[in-house]
Every structure is written in structure tokens, then in C-alpha cells.
Amino acid sequence: MKDLREIDKKEFKKFYEYVKKKTNNFNLLDKSLLDENPQYLLIIRFVLGLSQLEFSKSLGTTNKQWVRHFEAGRQGFKQSKMYEKALDLINKLFLEGKIVDYERTVLLWQRCKGARRKYFIKPPKPKYKMKRFSDMHKEDFVKYFNLLKNETKDFTILNKELIIRDTMFLTIFRMILGLNARELSKLLKWNDTKRLRKYEGYYERMLPETAERIMKILKRKIKSNGINLDNAIKSFERFSPFTNLELIIKNDLLKDGIFVDKNTKKNSNLSGKMQTNVQSIKKEMNIDFVFPDENNPFILIEATRISNKRNRFNITFRIAYLDHRFQLLKLKYPDVKTFIVIKCDEEQRDLVIRTIKRETVNTDFYFVNDFRDLGKKIKELMKLNSRLYSQTLLPRRA
Numbered sequence: 001m002k003d004l005r006e007i008d009k010k011e012f013k014k015f016y017e018y019v020k021k022k023t024n025n026f027n028l029l030d031k032s033l034l035d036e037n038p039q040y041l042l043i044i045r046f047v048l049g050l051s052q053l054e055f056s057k058s059l060g061t062t063n064k065q066w067v068r069h070f071e072a073g074r075q076g077f078k079q080s081k082m083y084e085k086a087l088d089l090i091n092k093l094f095l096e097g098k099i100v101d102y103e104r105t106v107l108l109w110q111r112c113k114g115a116r117r118k119y120f121i122k123p124p125k126p127k128y129k130m131k132r133f134s135d136m137h138k139e140d141f142v143k144y145f146n147l148l149k150n151e152t153k154d155f156t157i158l159n160k161e162l163i164i165r166d167t168m169f170l171t172i173f174r175m176i177l178g179l180n181a182r183e184l185s186k187l188l189k190w191n192d193t194k195r196l197r198k199y200e201g202y203y204e205r206m207l208p209e210t211a212e213r214i215m216k217i218l219k220r221k222i223k224s225n226g227i228n229l230d231n232a233i234k235s236f237e238r239f240s241p242f243t244n245l246e247l248i249i250k251n252d253l254l255k256d257g258i259f260v261d262k263n264t265k266k267n268s269n270l271s272g273k274m275q276t277n278v279q280s281i282k283k284e285m286n287i288d289f290v291f292p293d294e295n296n297p298f299i300l301i302e303a304t305r306i307s308n309k310r311n312r313f314n315i316t317f318r319i320a321y322l323d324h325r326f327q328l329l330k331l332k333y334p335d336v337k338t339f340i341v342i343k344c345d346e347e348q349r350d351l352v353i354r355t356i357k358r359e360t361v362n363t364d365f366y367f368v369n370d371f372r373d374l375g376k377k378i379k380e381l382m383k384l385n386s387r388l389y390s391q392t393l394l395p396r397r398a
Contacts, residue, residue, distance in 0.1 A: 004039050005113050007055055012109055016102070019043045020389070026099050029090045033133050041074045046108040048093050049100040051155050059088055122165065123205040128201075131167040132201060133239075134196060134286070141236045145229060147171050154229050156344045158390055160211035167199040167206055177225060178235040187221065188214060245343050246288055249371060250274060251287075256375030260289060270382060272299070278282065280328035287329075297386050299378060300329060306344040306352060315352060319359050326362035337381055340366045341374065 004015060020026060022033045026047055033040055045055050045067075052064040053073075059066075059082060066082050067215055128147060131140050148169055152158055161167055174184050181193040181200075190196065190199075198204035242332050260274040272291035277284045280299065287294075289301035302322050306315055319340065326338040340363050344352050349368055358365045365375050 003043050004109075009110075011105065014044055016042075016105065019047075023094070028095055029087060033086055034083075034087075035078060038070050041067070042071050042113075043105075043109075044090060044114075046105045046112075047100065048090070048098055048342075049104060049108065051108075052142050058093075059085055083138065087191065102222065120261075125164045126168070128166055128168075128186045130166065132168075133171050136171075136236075136240070138233065138236065138240075141233065142229070143178070144172050145232060155222060156197070158215045158222075160208060160215050163199075163214060164206050164211045166193065167202060170196065170214075171200050171262060172232075173222075175235045176227060176232045177218075177221055178231065187316050188217060194258070226337070228292075245303050245341075246274065249289070249301075249303055249341060252371055253378070256379070258378055270379065278329060279324075279332065281331035282328055285325055285329065291378060297329075297333055297336050299339065299381055301339040301341060302326075303341040304343075306342055306348065312351070312355075315348070315357050316359055319355050323360040323363050330362050338362060339374070339377075341371060342366070342368045344369065350384065 001013070001270060010281045019033070023029050023044075029044065034393070045052070048055075050058065056067050063377040066080065070080065070083075070086075112232075128144075130144055149155060151162055151169075165168045168274075177184070179187065181196055185191075185193045188196070195204075199206055213221070237322075252388050254258060257270055259271045272289055274289055274294055276290045277289055278287050278290055278294045278297055279285075287297075287300050288303045289299075290297050291299035302325070304318060304322065306318065319342075322340055323386070330336055330338070340356065340360070342352055342356075348367065352368050353366070356363065356368070360366075365377060
């Protein structure tokens with residue numbers, strides 16, 4: 001049978017009349033009709049004037065997945081526990097006379113067709129290749145800020161097509177307005193940050209109506225707040241996953257000829273990645289520095305700053321937490337070498353070192369306040385790893 005959302009009006013009328021006849025003029029629905037074709041539930045919903053969500057709420061759930069899966073005839077739909085409840089609800093509504101006329105039924109069906117057609121329109125390809133926020137540096141942010149400034153004619157023209165095409169610009173708007181993901185989601189009247197995260201990560205396409213509504217809200221907010229690059233940079237630095245400590249380490253490694261930036265010249269044995277997800281035995285973990293890369297990790301470095309406000313328990317907890325992360329990673333990569341790099345007040349240094357020695361099992365090396373030999377140690381280990389790797393390629397002796 002054809003998809004009832006794809007047929008024409010003439011065909012729809014035939015199916016409508018068939019369902020009307022089988023239900024005795026929409027008075028009694030027998031299970032056999034939906035067993036014959038679960039798509040008839042779509043017509044019955046429209047006859048009752050209900051959307052998928054409204055029908056779901058009438059069943060006592062806000063999750064419309066059951067209705068969607070049932071109407072699609074997904075495997076096992078006849079055994080669903082919700083099936084009998086849906087039949088009882090429909091017959092109750094029939095008895096109460098909650099029926100809309102044919103014209104209204106057709107209108108609801110046409111809206112459904114329109115929404116489906118619009119959703120399946122191929123979205124435009126992004127114009128710009130932009131880094132995700134977790135990979136973004138200050139230089140990247142300034143570049144994207146200027147791109148957005150040019151696209152919007154100095155933030156005077158905010159077209160919905162911009163964020164339909166390049167949804168990552170939502171991140172730049174967030175920084176301009178000084179909002180974290182939760183605050184922007186609240187401004188857009190979303191219950192949580194999931195939807196925003198999907199848009200910002202290019203995981204979900206944005207429909208024109210959504211984009212238009214977002215742009216209207218952003219336009220009002222920008223008009224009242226104004227635009228200032230310096231303030232936007234401060235917001236970026238406040239929300240950025242990169243800490244000053246990580247940037248210090250990055251620059252120190254660069255001086256030693258060790259690169260962790262995609263845009264710098266690389267040596268095959270002296271390059272790595274910064275803020276990269278590595279798969280552990282249980283889940284993906286974001287690691288501050290990985291050498292050589294996340295697919296073949298040999299050196300993992302976690303960097304953290306401990307303030308003088310932290311008491312002994314918090315220091316112990318933080319160090320034990322990092323060591324536990326290394327445990328999960330070593331279960332997947334037994335040969336990996338792990339580093340903890342800590343910046344703390346000098347009077348805490350001895351306490352931190354004692355805690356590391358006492359609490360860690362999976363941490364191979366540690367550096368506290370003095371990072372001068374970090375690059376040297378990385379070079380030494382990478383050289384050893386390269387030698388061991390090359391030996392595995394040597395032909396066996398006869």
C-alpha cells in the first residue's frame with residue numbers, strides 16, 4: 001500500500017471513505033482494520049482532529065514515537081501494549097462525537113504532507129568549514145566573528161538562510177551575546193541544550209520556521225546588547241574548554257619542536273593533538289594532549305590547575321579522578337604512557353606530589369609547576385615508540 005502522506009487528494013478521499021465505512025460512519029473501530037493496515041490510524045487521527053503529539057498525550061504519554069512507529073507498521077506493532085489502549089481511546093472519542101468534518105480532515109492531511117515534504121528537502125551545504133567549539137582557538141573565533149560580520153553586513157541583516165546553511169554560527173552568536181548553551185536554549189524557549197548542541201554540531205538540520213524564529217530573537221537581543229569584538233573574545237575565553245595552563249604547555253612544547261596544532265608544520269614523530277576524544281574501555285574521553293593521535297594513542301597528558309582554595313580532600317579527589325580516567329584508557333591501550341601535569345601554588349607543591357605518589361596507580365609520569373622537561377620526556381618516549389614500531393616491521397630471521 002502507498003504511503004498515505006504521498007498520495008493525491010483523490011486517492012485520499014477513497015481511503016477516507018473506506019475507513020468511514022469500516023468504522024460504521026466513525027462510530028466503532030475494530031482492531032482488524034488497523035491490523036489490515038496500521039496507516040489507517042493516520043486517517044483516524046485526522047478525523048479526530050489530532051496530531052501525533054496530541055494523540056500521544058491523550059494516551060497518557062508525551063512521547064509520540066509509539067504513534068509514529070505504529071503508523072509506519074514497524075515490526076511488532078500488533079503486539080504493542082499500547083495498541084488496546086489506543087483502540088479504547090479512539091472508540092471513546094467516537095462515542096463522544098469528537099469528529100471533525102471532511103474539509104478539516106483534508107486540511108490536517110495536507111499540512112502533514114507539507115511538513116513531510118519540507119523536512120525532506122535537501123539542506124544546503126555549509127559555506128564555511130568551521131571547527132567545533134571544543135576545538136576552537138581564539139584565532140579561529142576571531143576569524144569566524146569576522147565572517148559573520150561580513151555575512152550580516154556588520155550585524156544589520158540577519159537572514160534565516162545563514163543559520164540554515166551554517167548552523168555553527170549559532171555558537172558565534174552565543175559568544176557575542178555572552179551566553180552559555182543553557183542560557184541561549186532558555187532564551188529560545190527550549191527545555192534543555194540538546195537541540196542547540198545538535199544544531200551547533202551539524203547533527204540536525206534546521207527547518208526554515210525554526211531559523212526564522214531564532215533570528216528574530218537574536219536580532220532583538222543584539223539590538224539591546226550591541227556588538228563588541230573585545231567583549232565577544234572575553235566570552236569565548238570564559239567558555240572555552242582550553243585553559244591558560246593548556247596554552248602554556250602548548251607553547252612550551254612548540255619551543256621544543258613538538259606540535260599539537262593542525263595548522264603547524266608536523267614531524268611524524270613529534271606531533272600530537274590537543275583536546276581530542278579518545279575511546280576508553282567504557283566511553284569516549286576528552287584528553288588534553290594526545291600523541292600521536294586518538295586512533296593510535298601512545299602518550300596521554302591531562303593538565304589541571306589546583307587553586308589554594310582546594311582542601312586536602314579536593315586535591316586527593318581531583319588526582320584520583322584523573323588516575324581513574326587513565327585506568328579506563330589503559331584497559332583499552334595497555335602500552336599507553338600517561339602524564340599528569342599540575343599547576344598549583346608553590347606552598348601546595350609538596351602536598352600535591354605526596355598525593356600523586358600515594359593515590360595514583362595508572363599515572364606513569366607527573367610534573368608539578370616545573371614543566372621544563374615535559375617536552376624532553378615526550379621526545380624520549382616517542383623515539384622509543386618509533387624504534388619499537390620499526391622493529392616490528394623487520395623480517396624474521398630464518
